[in-house]
Amino acid sequence: MIERPTRIGVQLAPQHTSMQATIDAARRLEEMGADVVFGWDHFFPLSGDPDGVHFEATAQLAAWAAATERIQLGALVFCNSYRNPDLLADITRTIDHISGGRFIFGIGGGWFERDYEEYGYDFGTVGSRLRSLGESLPRIRARWARLNPPPMGPMPILIGGKGEQKTLPMVAEHADIWHSFVGPDDLPHKLDVLRAACEARGRDIAEIEISNGASVRDGVGGVGFERLDALHAAGTRLLTIPLSGxxxxxxxxxxxxxxxLDWRDRKNGD
Structure with a gap:
């Protein structure tokens, strides 16, 4: 059984702020002791002014990699549809080298229709986007193996989503981290599905870090950490807080x- 520490990530949405502000925030989170800083992979804001200030994911992550020293970083998550998979493998390998091996490769099937329409990608269907993701993952891993030099770090693969027919089997096949927003009442069932998918592939589910989205409402205004406590009790070990510019x-x-961070330290017995 793999004993995993509880970890805290922060997703800095690259919207409604300057690039320098995102870099400064990533540095500050490293100083505070956060474990991971995530961006996202969109071309327009998801909240506030839909045509407000926004930045592209891969260049932003390269800037964070150069500006920090210890914190892990990645996208939560890259959209598989936006880049040729071999190119994405090369981009992320390069960012991993800039970071000194601290990169987490997060990927999902995509969902934000405006990105697709305005940048000329075929939106398709949920099914077609997930099929494409399933085809891309072996290509990405194969390209990493052929690149000279290869990635520096272990380049953990994070897959986001909760679908039982396609996503969780892909998690079992490829992922080191599974990220979702599944609540504590439903998480045990999803983990049972993932466990069965892992067993069918000769994997132990303990090899996969269970990740979930936190909320700025948790622990604020007297609400407490009951929801996070329940997710933790079900096996979640990486909780990520979303912040916007x-x-x-x-x-x-x-x-x-x-x-x-204080809650994390209590869970880890520090």
Missing amino acids: DDTPDGYALDRVQAF
Whole structure:
């Protein structure tokens, strides 16, 4: 049985702020002791002014990799549809080298229709996007193996989603981290499905880190950490807080993160 520490990630949405502000926030999170800083892979804001300031994922992550020293980083998650899979393998290998081996490769099937329409990608269906993801993952892994030099670090693969027919089998086949927003009541069932998929492939589900989305509402205003406690009890070990560049007049509400770090430390017995 693999004993995993509890970890806290922060997703800095690259919207409604400057690039320098995202870099400064990533550095500050590293100083605070967060475990992972995530971006996202969209071309337009998902909240606030839909035509507001926004930045592209891969270049932003390269900037974070150069500006930090210890914190892991990645996208939560790359959209498989937006780049040739062999090219994405090369891009992420390169960012991994910039970071000194700290990169997490997060990927999913894609869902934000405006990105597809305005950038000329075929939106297709949920099924077609997931089929494409299933075809891309072996290509990405094969390209990593052929690249000279290969990735520096273990380049853990994070797959996002909760579908039982396609996504969870892909997690069992390829992923080191499974990320979802499944609540504590439904998570045990999903884990049973994932466990069966792992067993069918000769894997132990313990090899996969269970990741979930936190909320800035957790632990704020007297709400407490009951939901996170329940997710933790079910096996979740990576919890990620979403922040946006317009959370406050000064930008990212990084002060909200400390309560989560304190909760993590209590879980880890520090």
